[in-house]
Ligand SMILES: [Fe+2]
């Protein structure tokens with residue numbers, strides 16, 4: 732798959748979350764490069780970065796969505812959980828074999844999954860809570876994500 736460029740439509744206009752999305756997009760693009768070039772030893776670092784994204788960004792985003800009373804929070808949380816289980820499955824099958832041809836295939840599958848997931852999730856799901864972010868302004872300072 733082609734390298735994904737950051738587009739204005741991806742912007743939530745909320746820097747803390749936009750920055751996390753941008754950093755993860757970099758991981759997605761690096762994964763694509765690594766998989767295409769067959770640098771299989773570097774795949775573990777990619778899986779680790781995916782978990783790191785899930786450990787930090789997902790709770791941050793869910794926390795914001797809760798504060799702004801985003802009505803579709805539960806199904807959004809489910810889609811985050813689905814990402815974690817997809818990545819775990821891919822990582823497991825990557826480690827399940829020593830056959831480099833198979834590992835190469837799984838690396839490509841992983842990279843394509845990440846690209847597809849990124850586009851689908853950012854443009855299809857994260858975008859949906861964007862209009863609710865104006866509510867952050869009305870919360871007391873202590874409730875604001877930035878403080
Ligand atoms: Fe999300």
Ligand SMILES: [Fe+2]
Nearest residue numbers: 752788792857
């Ligand atoms: Fe997100």
